[in-house]
Each structure stands twice: as C-alpha cells, then as structure tokens.
Amino acid sequence: MTTVRTRFAPSPTGFIHLGNIRSALYPWAFARANNGVFILRIEDTDLERSSQAAVDVILEGMAWLGLDPDEGPFYQMQRMDRYKVVLAELVAAGHVYPCYMSIAELDALRERQMATKEKPRYDGTWRPEPGKVLPLVPDGVKPVLRFKNPQGGVVAWDDEVKGLIEIRNDELDDLVIARPDGTPTYNFCVVVDDIDMAITHVIRGDDHVNNTPRQINIFRALGKESPVYAHLPTVMTETVDEQGEKHVTKMSKRNGAKPVTQYRDEGYLPDAMVNYLARLGWSHGDDEIFSRAQFVEWFNLDHLGRSAAQFDEAKLRWVNAQHLKAMDVVALSALVAAQLVRQGITADDRLPRICGLFKDRCDTTVALAQWVRGFYIDVTPSAEDVALHLTAEVQPAVNTLAEKLASCVWDKPSLAAAIKETLAVHSMKMPQLAMPVRVLLMGTAQTPSLDAVLELMARETVLQRLQNTGENVL
Numbered sequence: 315m316t317t318v319r320t321r322f323a324p325s326p327t328g329f330i331h332l333g334n335i336r337s338a339l340y341p342w343a344f345a346r347a348n349n350g351v352f353i354l355r356i357e358d359t360d361l362e363r364s365s366q367a368a369v370d371v372i373l374e375g376m377a378w379l380g381l382d383p384d385e386g387p388f389y390q391m392q393r394m395d396r397y398k399v400v401l402a403e404l405v406a407a408g409h410v411y412p413c414y415m416s417i418a419e420l421d422a423l424r425e426r427q428m429a430t431k432e433k434p435r436y437d438g439t440w441r442p443e444p445g446k447v448l449p450l451v452p453d454g455v456k457p458v459l460r461f462k463n464p465q466g467g468v469v470a471w472d473d474e475v476k477g478l479i480e481i482r483n484d485e486l487d488d489l490v491i492a493r494p495d496g497t498p499t500y501n502f503c504v505v506v507d508d509i510d511m512a513i514t515h516v517i518r519g520d521d522h523v524n525n526t527p528r529q530i531n532i533f534r535a536l537g538k539e540s541p542v543y544a545h546l547p548t549v550m551t552e553t554v555d556e557q558g559e560k561h562v563t564k565m566s567k568r569n570g571a572k573p574v575t576q577y578r579d580e581g582y583l584p585d586a587m588v589n590y591l592a593r594l595g596w597s598h599g600d601d602e603i604f605s606r607a608q609f610v611e612w613f614n615l616d617h618l619g620r621s622a623a624q625f626d627e628a629k630l631r632w633v634n635a636q637h638l639k640a641m642d643v644v645a646l647s648a649l650v651a652a653q654l655v656r657q658g659i660t661a662d663d664r665l666p667r668i669c670g671l672f673k674d675r676c677d678t679t680v681a682l683a684q685w686v687r688g689f690y691i692d693v694t695p696s697a698e699d700v701a702l703h704l705t706a707e708v709q710p711a712v713n714t715l716a717e718k719l720a721s722c723v724w725d726k727p728s729l730a731a732a733i734k735e736t737l738a739v740h741s742m743k744m745p746q747l748a749m750p751v752r753v754l755l756m757g758t759a760q761t762p763s764l765d766a767v768l769e770l771m772a773r774e775t776v777l778q779r780l781q782n783t784g785e786n787v788l
Contacts, residue, residue, distance in 0.1 A: 319514045321385075322376075323504070326368035329573040330375050332625060333519075333549035333565035336591050340546065341517040342381045343592070343613040351510055354386035359503060361391075374572030379584045380606070393720045397498040400506050400536070401459070401491070409535040410491065412457035413440040435487040436460070436568070456494035456554030461502070461532060463488050465738065467521070469527035474544035474615040476520070481527040489528050501525055505532040514540050517615075518543040544594055544615050548623045563626055579676030582630070586637035590630045594623040594627050603636045635677035643670040646679070653683035659690050668770050671762050685756075689771055693757035693779070703750040703759055711740040711747050714752070716780040724773055730765040736756045 320341035324330060338354075345352035356372070358364040373387070393715060404410045415423075415436070424434040441462065463486045470480040491502035498506075504525075508516065523545050533540040551565040565571045577587060585606050593602070596619065598612040612771050638646065647666040654661055668686050676682040687693075704712075718732040737747055749759040754766070755776065768776060 316514060318345055318348040318534070319353065319512050320345045320350060320517060321353040321355050321508070321511065321513050322381075323355040323357050323374050323507070323518075324538070325360060325363075326365060326372060327360055327363035328567050329368055329371045331565060331567065331571035331573060332577075332587075332591060332594075333551075333571065335375055335379065335381075335574050336594055337518050337546060338376060338381050338550060339379070339588065339591050340596070340613075340618070341515065343610055344515060344615065345384070346610045347613045348537070351384045352381075353388070353513070355388045355390070355511070356381035356386075357390050357500065357503070359390050359497070364493075371573050371575055373374070375578075378575065379588060388507070389510075390507065393503070393507070394497070397417045397503055397506055398496065401498060401502070404461070404535060405459070406492075407535070409462050410459050411440060411442055411462060411488075411491075412462045413488075414452055414455050414457045415439055418456075419730070433485070440487060441488055458490045459492035460488040461491045461535070462527075463531055464534075469530050470653045471530060471540070471543055474515075474517075474542060474618060475547070476523075476545055479526075483527075483531075486527060486531070491532075500531060501528050503753055505529050507543060509533070509536065509538050514699075515542045515544065515713060517544045520547055525776070539653065542607075544618060546618065547620060549594055549621050549661065550624045554623070558737050562624060581649075581680030582634050582684070583637050583641065583649070583679070586634040587630075587685060589637065590633045595619045595623065603633065631677045638676060638679070638682070639674050641673070643667070643673070646673060646682075649679045650683050650686055653679050654686065654690070655689070657683070659687060661690060664689065664770055671766055671770065675762075688756045689730070689775075693755070694784075695753045699753045699757075699759060705750075708742075708746065708750050711736055711742055711748060712780055713738055714745065717753065717779055719768070719773065719776055719780070726765050726769045730769045733764060734776045751780070754773060754782055 322338035323339055324334060324338075327536055329563065344350070354376070357370060358369070371389075376382070401410070413436075416589040420436070422435060427434050429732045441460070442448060462485045467483050468480045469477065469483060469486075473479050475540075489501060490499055492498050508529075526543055526545070530540045549565045550562050551571065553561050553563050553570060555561060578584075587607055588609065589604060591602075591612075592609050596613070597617055598604070601608075601612075604612075635747075643666040647661070647669045651661050653663060665686065668689055669682060672682055676685065715736040718736060719729070722728045722732045733744075733747070736742075737744065740747075748764045751764060752759050753759045755761075755767060755771065
C-alpha cells in the first residue's frame with residue numbers, strides 16, 4: 315500500500331495569514347490521519363519578493379500551531395542543480411524549445427488579440443513543427459525555454475473537492491519553464507519537487523486550479539503519474555471601505571489579514587485555532603468544538619466543503635473561549651505567565667489557582683492576564699467606580715471588614731465568615747459590601763465570589779487596598 319505523502323509549499327513573498335495556513339492544516343491532518351508523511355517546502359524562486367522574515371513567520375506559525383513537518387523545510391533555490399538536470403532531459407526528449415520572442419513582441423501580440431476579443435496567449439511563433447520555417451534567430455538575444463504543451467484532447471482530473479475538471483489542451487499555450495538566464499520557473503519546479511518527494515496528494519487553494527493542467531502535462535512528459543488533487547475554496551473576510559460600506563473579499567494582506575503569529579501574541583490557543591481553521595472548509599456533522607486528536611481521527615477529504623468560507627473573528631474568539639475554559643490550569647498558567655512576562659510581571663505559585671478562578675470569564679490569555687495583573691501589581695479604580703460604590707454609608711462596613719481580615723485565618727471558609735459577620739453588623743446585603751470591596755481590590759465591581767478572590771490575594775495587599783477609601787483613591 316502506498317504511503318500517503320502530502321506537502322505544504324508556501325511562497326515567502328509576504329507574511330503567512332490564516333487563509334494560507336489552512337492550506338497547511340489539511341495536508342498535515344490528512345497525513346496524520348493516514349499514518350503518512352507531511353513535508354514542508356519553501357517555494358522561494360521569486361527572488362525579488364521572497365524574504366527571510368516571511369520564512370521565519372511561516373516556521374514560527376507552523377510551530378505554534380503544532381503543524382510539525384516530518385521532512386523539510388526544503389528550499390527550491392537550493393535545488394536549482396536538480397531542476398536543470400530534469401530540464402535537460404525534457405530538452406533531449408523534444409518537449410522543450412527555445413523562444414526568442416521579446417517582451418515588446420509579446421505585448422504587441424496580446425494587444426492584437428485583445429482588440430479582436432481573443433484570449434491573450436502565446437501564439438507558438440517559435441514552436442518547431444514538421445515543415446514549419448522558423449524566424450531567423452535574432453542576434454544577442456537569450457531565449458526563454460517553453461514547454462511544448464500537447465495539442466488537441468483534454469487534461470482531466472477528478473478533484474477531491476471540485477469533482478471532475480476538464481481543460482482543453484488548446485486553451486493552454488506553451489508555458490515558459492526557464493528564463494533567459496536558465497532559471498527554471500514555478501510550474502516546472504513544482505512538478506520536479508512533487509516527483510522527487512513522492513507526493514501522493516496535493517491539497518491546496520483553488521487559486522492553483524489554473525496551474526494544475528499545465529503541471530499534469532509536465533508530469534506526463536516526464537513519464538510520471540500526477541498526484542491526487544484537492545483544491546480548497548478561498549477563505550473570505552469582511553472589509554469596510556472608506557465610505558463605511560462592507561464588502562466580502564478574499565483574505566489577503568492587502569485586505570487587512572494579520573500574520574498567524576499575531577494571533578499567538580493576542581492570546582489565542584493553538585488548539586483553538588486548529589479547531590476554528592478546521593471548520594473553515596471542513597465539517598464533521600454538527601461538531602463545533604473538538605480536540606486536535608478528534609480532528610485527526612475524523613479528518614478525510616470527503617467532507618471538505620465546496621463553497622468559500624468566511625472568516626469571523628467573533629466566532630474565533632468564542633471557539634478560543636471554549637478551549638480556554640476546558641484547558642488544564644497548569645498548562646494555561648504557563649501561557650498566562652508568558653503574557654505577564656511581556657508586561658514585566660513575574661508570577662508565583664498562586665497563578666494556576668488564579669487562572670482557574672478567572673478563566674471562565676475570558677476568551678484569550680491576554681484577557682486572562684489582565685485579570686491576573688491585579689494580584690501582582692497595584693490597581694487604580696476609576697473615579698466613576700469610586701464615586702458610585704465607595705459612598706460614605708459603605709465606608710464603615712469596609713473598615714469593619716478590614717479589621718476582621720487583619721486577624722482571621724486566611725482560608726476561604728474563614729474569609730466567608732468574616733464577610734458574613736460584617737454584613738450582619740451593618741445590616742447590609744452582599745452586593746452593598748462586595749461591590750465596593752471588589753473595586754478597591756481589583757479595580758472593578760464585577761469579579762468571581764469575593765471570598766475566592768480574597769483567598770488568592772496576600773493579606774497585606776488586601777489590607778493596604780482596603781485603606782484606599784474615597785478620600786485617597788485616584
């Protein structure tokens with residue numbers, strides 16, 4: 315039985331965003347689901363636009379999401395010698411010919427074709443045919459090399475997403491597969507790589523559909539079978555123009571897409587991101603929330619969607635919140651600690667318990683870290699909250715509570731008892747006392763139960779903050 319071998323082959327010509335990384339997630343999952351091999355290939359032949367910074371974001375983003383390749387990364391620019399060997403084989407077999415048509419001549423040809431409403435394409439001027447007289451070779455011009463595309467018939471493949479696709483060969487012109495300096499071009503390099511790396515399944519965006527018939531013909535010229543193809547629908551996103559009107563457009567850097575690594579910095583969990591991205595084009599019944607292991611167990615190509623999916627950041631935050639709530643507090647606290655370090659705050663062994671107390675209120679680790687800050691650095695309640703909650707009537711009760719907290723045992727039952735006794739002394743209900751105390755302790759009137767918050771806060775900190783009554787709170 316043939317081993318499944320998939321690949322993710324990004325071009326490092328701009329930072330990788332969620333629309334791109336989904337094209338890594340599905341081949342990774344398909345390889346894992348079938349005990350196969352997942353390969354990372356960096357297609358960096360566009361020297362003018364490729365950058366190391368873009369490569370770094372690809373590697374960082376994949377590492378963060380846990381999409382670890384079994385082989386690679388391989389870099390196309392390091393495989394130039396191999397491409398030239400295969401190119402020579404095609405030349406020797408008569409599948410390639412030199413073309414001396416200049417850029418100016420190509421432009422003029424396209425203008426004539428467009429004027430007569432023809433499809434702009436190379437017209438085969440330099441293609442050798444039996445009995446055909448070719449133009450004289452111009453002096454001092456280095457030719458491109460063109461692939462002799464078959465004439466007549468169709469190129470057909472059964473796409474795992476789109477179904478049967480048929481393209482007439484007569485619609486395809488002779489592709490340039492090597493530049494005047496001998497450097498091979500994208501479509502040729504891809505075929506050589508897929509052959510050498512024994513790729514069995516190509517799962518990629520549907521912007522590559524037009525490349526596929528050309529690549530299949532090159533496979534055939536080299537005497538090889540092409541892989542199974544699955545072309546994924548585009549990921550769309552909503553944008554707002556200068557007039558305030560909303561538009562749904564393809565996700566791209568130009569349309570405000572963020573680098574994958576920015577979501578890491580904004581406090582999203584990698585498993586939540588995998589969960590959300592998986593549902594952007596694939597489904598398993600009505601399941602919305604699932605683990606990475608479940609995704610791999612369930613994944614197949616049969617349930618890839620045919621329609622474009624739309625990115626929804628609010629839905630992503632909801633998915634992230636579900637994973638955050640379910641996450642082990644020790645593992646979660648490690649992520650929150652990293653967020654705190656960025657703010658110059660060092661946590662202690664209370665952190666897992668603090669995270670456990672507040673995680674149900676948060677949708678990112680950044681939001682959770684914001685709650686945790688109050689246990690480690692001073693808080694400053696807003697003037698509005700002070701004026702609303704810390705009235706003259708409530709201050710005696712706050713003072714009584716402070717007196718009781720100064721000497722009570724520091725555990726949750728004892729703290730709850732101190733609160734209850736204070737309420738009884740002043741004939742108050744819980745919200746009348748709890749809300750102003752929360753404002754003083756955490757800078758907000760809304761927190762989990764007051765005794766739980768007190769238990770996780772140092773006694774000295776609590777007493778110091780309870781002294782910040784209306785007269786001295788900023």
